[in-house]
Amino acid sequence: MASLHDSESKNPNSSIYSRKDKSLGVLCSNFLRLYNREGVECIGLDNAANQLGVERRRIYDIVNILESVGVLTRKAKNQYNWKGFTAIPLALEVLRKKAFTDNYKVSHYCSFASDGTENDSRNSFNSSNSNIDRNNTKSSGSSKSENNRKEKSLGLLTQNFIKLFISSNADLISLDTAATALLGDVHDPTAMRTKVRRLYDIANVFQSMNLLEKVRHPESGKPAFRWLGVKGYPGSKASPLDATNSKQRAFGTDITNSVDLKRNHTDSVSDWSSKDVTVAMHGNIDFLKVECDENITGQRSSKEFVFGPFTPATAHKVGTSGNKKLKLDQDWENLADIYRPQYRNKALIDLLGHYSGAWKSWYVEAAEKKQIKSAS
């Protein structure tokens, strides 16, 4: 039904081109919509670029950001594994811990209380290694920072940006502030501009995922961002924007049982991730069904799971659980081909808005699942 194929006439010359239609945020939404559905496990960059109708370069942006929050993981050249949103909590939890371990002194930066305490030129923030899974610190010899490239990667920046939020008690952070903090010192206007540009990119995709919210700062009136993290709206038990059809499965069983009005920024993440999620993840596996067959142990039986609102409108039921995943890849490609979203497609845009809303309501729903349950 209301699918998004380009039903209308082909609309030859896309009349109204808007820069916005090409934003990373929109692209991210499309990307998510395209891959966040059951059965998806591997993503080919070429395919993605084609389906989404953008150059490869943009895919890298999206993928890098998504990877830094666990939604994807690199599998091989041109290949990524889809982990899904269920992986976000854990990723955030890890970040939170890391942030503490590394002892981010964000507040320090946020308040602009500068004092030249750091001992070296460019500072800590970036260099705070991200994932040193390699315990063998080959820090031998030159600390020359040859790995400069890596340190400046979008992925790392993304994680640091997040850390900034979850490890500080600042509710609102402007990109300038963030950039300043992330840059450590460096009073270089050029570096600053570049950093801010990147932050805009990140902020856009996070906004599309509803992890971040852009608001106007009360006084200054300047734009700033608020970290929503995994629990969308804290205090507001508010009205789920039109609970997009009831079909949505309320997210596993008990995932968010602690949501509530914690309203404490510091653990906004843990609310969703730490305890509950952990439990949920171990508790009912079927809850996270997106994974790669490779290492799957086999039975996990039925229960096709659809993650929240991004449920494909026309999803074909996998029904018989999955052994057929082998050729799923192929099917997927074909199927995707049919859709072929186009930015110019007005209908698509609308639809995306719809999904965005759905995603939002999903949060609310998760937060109130208890009530919902008793609602009957």
Add this chain to the structure above:
DNA sequence: CGCTCCCGCCAATTC
């Protein structure tokens, strides 16, 4: 006119 941030050049990395 200043905030956003798309676009794609081209260097670093990886096959």
Add this chain to the structure above:
DNA sequence: GAATTGGCGGGAGCG
């Protein structure tokens, strides 16, 4: 040495 990745910032769109 070709193909992938992806930093980077010019400069255009938009409010």
